[in-house]
Each structure stands twice: as structure tokens, then as C-alpha cells.
Amino acid sequence: MHISRKFAATLAIATALTLPAMAQATIVAPGQSTTGTYMDYMKTVYDRATFAELLQVPIATFDKEFELTPMAAESWSQSEDGLTWTFNLRKDLVWSDGEPLTAEDYVFALQRAATSGYDFAWYWDFAGGIKGWKEVTEGTADVSALGLVAVDDHTIEVTTTAPKPYLPSVTSLWYPVPKHKVDELGDDWALNVDTIVSSGPFDLESWEKSNNSVALTKSDTYVGPWQAQIDRLEVDPSLGAPEVGLPAFLAGDTDYSFLNTGQVPVAMAADPDGIRKNAVFATSYLSYDLESEPFNDVNVRRAFYYAIDRDELTSTVLKDIAIPAGSILPPGYPGYNPDVVAQATFDPEKAKQFLADAGYPNGEGFPAIEIWIREEGGYNGAIVPAMAQYLQAEFKDVLGITVDIRQLPGADWMDGLRGAKNNIFIAPYEYDYLDPSNFYGIFYNGGRHNYFVPEYDDLVAQADSESDWDTRYDLYAQAEQVMIDQGLIVPLVHPITTAIISSDLGGEASEPNSLGFTPLDRLGHYFFTHLTK
Secondary structure: OOOOHHHHHHHHHHHHHHOOOOOOOEEEEEOOOOOOOEOOOOOOOOOEOOOHHHHOOOOEEEOOOOOEEEOOEEEEEEOOOOOEEEEEEOOOOEOOOOOEOOHHHHHHHHHHHHHOOOOOOHHHHHOOOEOOHHHHHOOOOOHHHOOEEEEEOOEEEEEEOOOOOOHHHHHHHOOOOOHHHHHHHHHHHHOOOOOOOOOOOEEEEEEEOOOOEEEEEEOOOOOOOOOOOOOEEEEEHHHOOHHHHHHHHHOOOOOEEEOOOOHHHHHHHHOHHHEEEEEOOEEEEEEEOOOOOOOOOHHHHHHHHHOOOHHHHHHHHOOOOEEEOOOOOOOOOOOOOHHHHOOOOOOHHHHHHHHHHOOOHHHOOOOOEEEEEEOOOHHHHHHHHHHHHHHHHHHHHHHOOOEEEEEEOHHHHHHHHHOOOOOEEEEEEEOOOOOHHHHHHOOOOEOOOOEOOHHHHHHHHHHHHOOOHHHHHHHHHHHHHHHHHOOOEEEEEEEEEEEEEOOOOEOHHHOOOOOOOOOHHHHHHHHHHOOEO
16 A cells, blocks of 8 residues: 555654653662772672662562562571571572573572672671681682582572571672573673673663763563662762762752752752651761770769760751761661660760769869771761760860870771770771671670670670570660660761752652651662652
8 A cells, every 4th residue: 555755744743643652761860989890799899880789689688668578589498406598589580681590590699709709708707607608718618618509490598607597688688690691701791781681670771881870771571579660770970979969960960969968958948858868877986995994984984975965966066967876776777776775865964973983073083085086088077077076075064074086097096996005986887787786796705896795795696696586686675785784885876868859759769768768779679669750
């Protein structure tokens, strides 16, 4: 049938006027590092390409309430002796090239990590406690000694050196590696867009290595939980700095931007509904040399605990870039206990009484002390020096004592902490994995501070190996009560980040969680699969 050009043109115009436009939902996001080598999280964490982890499906991960959610695994169980975990994988998962995703791909990922100089290998010993990991990574045992077995295509067994009731949460950083591609290309499989395959909710469309920017598209082959609700995600690391990100946001070139201290009041005034805050899982606290004067006296340590007005510190000096800390655990972190937090009150009279009980009424006779702080970048760089100066003034005003401040390079500060070369420190710490044992472990049996407190160590040891969560929660709370009663530390602040998001963004990931925080891309798998536009 012949159709004239005029009729064809008329038909085309009519069609364009009657059919709805098929617009793609694309989100533009700021990234972090402008450099990255491999698009493979299990090859390098610290030098990975932008959001390499979004291409793969972990065993499990966390939602915005930090509830652990099965992903590649549909279930798991622990043996009676607590030493062996069995993970049952979903049977319908495939790689983007159509190859089946199997247990072997997960076991291979960790076997390769243990034997190839993986820069995050320490995690699987410290957090995972995988049997044989230390020996294999140190080269004193064969990889077959690892407590990792692919029982069949859909079953993984993990054996640990001690009961690890929180092991499923550790698997949030366990991604598969396509063994069939490594067999074909070696590690180079993760260097080129054309050879990279994915197993998760996104595929890789492009990767600009000069600035580590990427474009991801919704996967056509992923059938697991949390499928993407957007068509496309563009990530530009050059927008990560607020000084660049906010102007880009205002120009409509990105869908959200993090804010620096100076930008927060301006953004809040301009668009209060678009502001999102998130509590970083980090805590700054005072720690001591428990063996040297004057901090070998619990009354002195308790005096410091009650002498600090954390609300004033965070609202005035720190201008809301941190929130008061009443516990070593930040809000939202597993095990966070409001009853513990409620005890961290500002009580000048009680502080003075404890100091008097220690033999220093109104600070009389108290020796000169010097708080050691670490040179910091990032969010801690804006918090720690200003906080030290506030404490200096607060201790003079409330306790009548004189405090000097000394800032040291990180290595020197850590050497001083470990070697008890000073008696009081401001110590920042950010979590390594999502379980209370992470934070409580830094004071356990020496730990980071050379603390040896038998009552505390006994409670933490019981909690670490306890499989019932409610019992663990209670044991950790008892351990922290020991910290409070013996004044082992003084929790000071938890850093927070502030961002502004576009009103075009929707979906449950754009709204705060039950604690009022919005984790944004710190929970990338959840965030980018629960956003709409």
C-alpha cells in the first residue's frame, strides 16, 4: 500500500499529539570519590568505581529503619553450637548476561578476597570471624582452610571461629563476583563497560573514568527484592562537595545536595520541607588512661560526665552539625538504648560533688591536664577542635579546673592513646559494621584503649555470643551501665549530615525514618531502589 509523504507526516503529528510521552525517570546524584579503579567492590573497597556495589546483590542489606532484609538469600539458619551459618539463596537470580547466579559466585568472591590482597580483608576477620581467614590472609594456610562452602548451587555454609549471632548483618557487604567472567578475563572483567556484568537492580550504561562518573539503568534481568523504580541513575562525583553541589542543585542539575555549615541556615530558610538530616553512625567521646592520676579515680571521671552541657554544645558551638551523645551507640544504630541515653544529663552540682569526693573541692589542687585531639578532616574537622575549646571553658566554669588542648597528627595521637602517653583524649569513632559488638568491642579486653574492666568484659563476651536478640540487647545495656557507673568514657556528640532534596523526588526513601533521619545514599541499595521521580 502506498502512503503519500504528506499523509505520513500528518499521521506522525497526530500520533505525537495523541500518545503520552514515554519520559524516562532519571535521577542525578552527587558522588564521592572522583577516582576509582575497578567496578568491583570485592576487588577494592577504598578505590572502587562509583557505586560499584549497586550493580550487585548482597546476601542481605538494611532498610531505612536499619532492619536487616534478605536479598540474594531468602533465609538463613544457625547451627546449635552457633558456629555454622547456612544461607539459602533464591533460585531465580541470574547475571545480566544470562548466566545463573550461584553460591559458588559468593564463595569465590571471598576466597579471592582472602588471597589477592583485598584492601577490606580485615573486615572478614574482625567482623565476620570466618574460620581460617586470619591464617589464609597471612599466607600460613591454603584457601581450602576457609570456613566457606558452596554446598550446592543455592546453599552456602559459613563456619566461624566463635559464635557470631550477628553474622547475617555482616553479609550486607558480601557481594558476588562472576566467576565465569574472572575465569575468562581475570580481574580485567571489571575495567570495561562492555565486559562488566551485574546481578543487582542496576546495569552499567557508562563509566567516565576521568572523573569516576557513571550512568546506571534499571536492570531487565534482576528479579530479586527491591527492584529499581527509576529508569536511570546518573552519579557525578564532582557534585559531592557542598560548595559545588548546592549551586548545581539550585540550577536544577542534581536532585539533591549535601550542605556545609554555612549553607544549612540558607537552605532551611529557602526550602524547609526539602531538608533531610542523618545521624552518622559515629561518636566522639572522652576517654582516659584509667591507671594514672587523676583519672584513676572514678569520682573524677564521673565529675566530667556530669559537667558537660551537650545541648548547648551542639546547638551553639557546633551549630547543629552534631547532636548530643548519651551513649556510645548513635541513634538508629542496632542496640541503641534510650534508657542509657537519658542518664547523660548536665548536672553542675552533681559534677562538683563528685570532684569534691575525689579530694578536689571547687577544683582546688587538681593537677594540670591536657586534652589530646587528633588532626581531622571531613565532618570531624569541623567538630573536634571547636568542641575541645568548649570543653576547656566548661570545665573551668563548672569544675574550676584548667585544661590545655594539644592537637596531634593521627599516628601520634593513636600512639599516645595506645601507649598511655597522656591521660585524657577526645576520641572520634565511626562504625565498621552494623552490630553493637562493633562499638562495645573497642573497649573490650584492652581493645582500642587498653581498658581491662572484668565486669564489662564479661557482659560483652556474653552478649557477643548470645543468639537471642532481646537477651543480647539487655546484656549490652548492662555493659554500658558499667561504663557509666565507672565513668569509663564520656559520650559527647554524634555527627550529623544535612542535605536538601528536590520536591520532584518521591518514594519512601525520600522520607525520614521513625527517628526522623533520612540516610539517603549511605544506604545505597535501599535509597536508589525506593526513590521515584
